[in-house]
Amino acid sequence: MTVEPRGEWTAAQALEKGGRCARCPVRAIGLCCAIGPAAACELERIGHCIRLPEGRQISGPGEKSRTFSIIVSGVAKLVAAHGNGERQIVGLQFASDFVGRPFDPASGNVIAEAATDVELCSFSGSAFEGLLATHPDLERALLGRVLKDLDMARDWLFLLGRKTAEEKVATFLMMLYERMRLDALRDSTEGDLSRHLRLPLSRSEIAECLSLRLETVSRQFATLKARGILETRGRRNIIIRDMAGLQGYLDSASKAA
Amino acid sequence: MTVEPRGEWTAAQALEKGGRCARCPVRAIGLCCAIGPAAACELERIGHCIRLPEGRQISGPGEKSRTFSIIVSGVAKLVAAHGNGERQIVGLQFASDFVGRPFDPASGNVIAEAATDVELCSFSGSAFEGLLATHPDLERALLGRVLKDLDMARDWLFLLGRKTAEEKVATFLMMLYERMRLDALRDSTEGDLSRHLRLPLSRSEIAECLSLRLETVSRQFATLKARGILETRGRRNIIIRDMAGLQGYLDSASKAA
DNA sequence: CGGGTCGTTGACTCGAATCAATATAGGTGG
DNA sequence: CCACCTATATTGATTCGAGTCAACGACCCG
Numbered sequence: 001m002t003v004e005p006r007g008e009w010t011a012a013q014a015l016e017k018g019g020r021c022a023r024c025p026v027r028a029i030g031l032c033c034a035i036g037p038a039a040a041c042e043l044e045r046i047g048h049c050i051r052l053p054e055g056r057q058i059s060g061p062g063e064k065s066r067t068f069s070i071i072v073s074g075v076a077k078l079v080a081a082h083g084n085g086e087r088q089i090v091g092l093q094f095a096s097d098f099v100g101r102p103f104d105p106a107s108g109n110v111i112a113e114a115a116t117d118v119e120l121c122s123f124s125g126s127a128f129e130g131l132l133a134t135h136p137d138l139e140r141a142l143l144g145r146v147l148k149d150l151d152m153a154r155d156w157l158f159l160l161g162r163k164t165a166e167e168k169v170a171t172f173l174m175m176l177y178e179r180m181r182l183d184a185l186r187d188s189t190e191g192d193l194s195r196h197l198r199l200p201l202s203r204s205e206i207a208e209c210l211s212l213r214l215e216t217v218s219r220q221f222a223t224l225k226a227r228g229i230l231e232t233r234g235r236r237n238i239i240i241r242d243m244a245g246l247q248g249y250l251d252s253a254s255k256a257a
Numbered sequence: 258m259t260v261e262p263r264g265e266w267t268a269a270q271a272l273e274k275g276g277r278c279a280r281c282p283v284r285a286i287g288l289c290c291a292i293g294p295a296a297a298c299e300l301e302r303i304g305h306c307i308r309l310p311e312g313r314q315i316s317g318p319g320e321k322s323r324t325f326s327i328i329v330s331g332v333a334k335l336v337a338a339h340g341n342g343e344r345q346i347v348g349l350q351f352a353s354d355f356v357g358r359p360f361d362p363a364s365g366n367v368i369a370e371a372a373t374d375v376e377l378c379s380f381s382g383s384a385f386e387g388l389l390a391t392h393p394d395l396e397r398a399l400l401g402r403v404l405k406d407l408d409m410a411r412d413w414l415f416l417l418g419r420k421t422a423e424e425k426v427a428t429f430l431m432m433l434y435e436r437m438r439l440d441a442l443r444d445s446t447e448g449d450l451s452r453h454l455r456l457p458l459s460r461s462e463i464a465e466c467l468s469l470r471l472e473t474v475s476r477q478f479a480t481l482k483a484r485g486i487l488e489t490r491g492r493r494n495i496i497i498r499d500m501a502g503l504q505g506y507l508d509s510a511s512k513a514a
Numbered sequence: 515c516g517g518g519t520c521g522t523t524g525a526c527t528c529g530a531a532t533c534a535a536t537a538t539a540g541g542t543g544g
Numbered sequence: 545c546c547a548c549c550t551a552t553a554t555t556g557a558t559t560c561g562a563g564t565c566a567a568c569g570a571c572c573c574g
Contacts (some may be wrong), residue, residue: 080415083508088418090411101404103397108408139396140360146403147358151365153410154347158337160417161345161468165562203521211418213563218522235521235571251340422530460553470531475554492539492552515574522569531561537554544547 020044024121026096030070032121034141039131046127052114059100060111066125068100074118075200078110079208089209091153092200095183098145102129116200160211168210169220170249173197173230177240197238277301281378283353287327289378291398296388303384309371316357317368323382325357331375332457335367336465346466348410349457352440355402359386373457417468425467426477427506430454430487434497454495 021027021044032043049072052058058076059067076099078091090110093099099112102125123131132139159171177197199206203221207214224230229245230238240246278284278301289300306329309315315333316324333356335348347367350356356369359382380388389396416428434454456463460478464471481487486502487495497503 078411080411082415082419086415086419088415090414103401104404108411110408110411133393136390136393136396139393139400143396143400143403144360146400146407147361150403150407150410151367153407153414154335154337154365154367156414157347157410157417158339158343158345160414162339162343214521215523215564216562219562222522471553472532472555473530476530479554518571518573520569520571522567524567525565527562527564529561529563530559532559533557535554535556537552539552540549541551542547542549544545 020049024072026070026072026121030096030121031098031138031141031145032070034137035135036137039135039138042131043123046131047121047123049119050122051117051119054114054116056114058112058114058118058120061109062111066100066105067122068102068125068128069098069120069122071095071097071099072119072121075115076112076118077115077201077205077209078112080110082109087208088211089205090156091149092209094179098142100125100128102132102142115205165210165212165216166220166223167249168212169206169217170224170229170246172206172210173238173240174246174250176200195240195243197240199236199238202235277306281329283327283329283378287353287378288355288395288398288402289327291394292392293394296392296395299388300380303388304378304380306376307379308374308376311371311374313371315369315371315375315377318366319368323357323362324379325355325359325382325385326377326379327355328352329376329378332372333369333375334372334458334462334466335369337367339366344465345468346462347413348406349466351436355399357382357385359389359399372462422467422469422473423477423480424506425469426463426474427481427486427503429463429467430495430497431503431507433457452497452500454497456493456495459492 021032021040024030024032027033027040032040035043057063058069071093073095076093076097077089078093078099079087080090081087092115093112099120101108132142159168163171176199180197180200181194201209203217204214206212207217210217212220221230221232224246225232227242227245229242230240232238278289278297281287281289284290284297289297292300314320315326328350330352333350333354334346335350335356336344337347338344349372350369356377358365389399416425420428433456437454438451458466460474461471463469464474467474469477478487478489481503482489484499484502486499487497489495
């Protein structure tokens with residue numbers, strides 16, 4: 001998952017070059033795929049690409065201006081933090097997903113943070129809202145994306161509420177694998193990364209996702225390794241040795257010893 | 258929460274009567290409040306009111322036709338059920354909320370069920386989608402509602418992941434209280450139901466919401482009673498004796514003995 | 515090569531689940 | 545209207561999974 005630098009660019013530059021969007025890796029799968037060339041040109045005019053380092057806040061309370069962004073590369077985490085120090089990661093957004101909330105000043109206590117270095121195609125909130133108002137296709141597409149996020153959140157509710165630590169970790173890895181495999185196929189860089197997975201999160205962040213402690217996550221990795229389901233290569237790389245074994249955990253279906 | 262029978266009615270009847278919507282208790286706060294009288298008239302034409310008894314499935318896999326409904330009275334629960342018998346309630350919808358998913362054939366494994374007897378203002382999926390396509394205001398309002406559901410789901414993730422059994426039950430009761438107080442104020446039936454709460458769910462359903470066992474829910478009720486925070490009147494009625502005490506649990510902020 | 519962060523492993527604790535009796539509400543039929 | 549009956553709810557005893565506290569080990573940075 002090496003990020004090929006594309007550099008910062010502005011709408012003006014993009015137009016000069018005859019359509020930066022045309023070369024955008026998520027043009028075909030992001031929100032922007034829902035609109036025709038004319039509207040895409042308008043999008044290009046109001047958007048600009050920015051790169052943020054791991055850890056930087058992308059949106060949420062404390063940000064100066066409301067923005068709306070499409071992720072070009074990297075992973076963002078959505079974090080709910082209440083009163084005391086408790087944090088819960090309530091969502092992960094990958095390439096082609098969006099971050100931000102049009103028409104909604106208070107984005108519900110959730111902050112978005114770069115989990116890895118990220119490239120964003122970013123719009124000012126009001127400019128993007130203006131475009132939404134004049135392009136029903138775009139608004140329709142956004143509705144679809146929000147519904148997808150809602151499904152994801154509800155799947156996650158089931159995971160947090162009903163799965164054991166072992167099932168949580170296995171489900172998390174499968175989710176990550178499916179999602180990053182899609183991204184990899186598009187980039188079509190390495191031919192056989194098939195069973196290789198680079199983790200975008202630390203153990204402690206995985207724990208924040210799954211409502212576990214980092215020690216428990218570590219133990220579950222150890223269990224999965226002991227069963228020959230995975231191998232680790234350093235801290236952030238995983239090789240899935242037994243895909244079927246991993247899938248066996250998905251629906252809490254496997255009760256066999 | 259006695260449901261005043263409004264009877265079944267069809268669009269045709271409604272028009273004869275000069276606008277059934279005008280007398281609808283959720284007209285001012287439902288999705289339909291986003292649109293002008295002309296569009297409201299069209300909504301009236303394609304919608305009809307139905308009443309379903311407690312326990313009846315409203316939507317989800319297994320329903321013959323895709324529908325979209327606005328809840329007029331009663332409470333619906335959204336249930337995620339996977340493989341084995343595990344069930345997780347992933348959302349509750351109250352009067353003025355919606356049930357159903359426009360433009361989305363596969364409604365993400367979630368089924369909606371009447372938690373109490375419900376009155377619905379129901380539309381065929383395609384008819385409602387047609388109206389959405391021609392009324393941007395309505396689509397905008399729908400987007401807002403879906404974003405609200407998303408916030409709710411994410412708050413719930415925090416609750417499931419980071420709160421103790423006691424905090425879960427207290428938070429659940431406060432959520433219910435806030436929501437049902439709003440409904441009650443609108444109906445303005447009883448003057449002082451201020452601290453009275455009728456539970457729309459059984460202990461076992463509450464447990465399904467909170468990822469607890471019903472025994473644990475029962476124990477937490479007992480604890481809250483012992484602390485003088487609540488009283489129970491029969492199985493389904495609660496009187497909140499110490500509102501501040503209950504609120505103390507909301508943000509996991511109270512660690513005082 | 516050294517230092518520090520991050521991850522792993524171990525021993526023990528604790529909160530909620532589980533298993534098992536009761537007890538009560540609330541509907542039904544006499 | 546009352547007595548019964550069954551669902552639902554409560555309470556108790558015990559188990560178990562994950563949390564907590566603590567020490568050690570390994571990776572990655574300069």
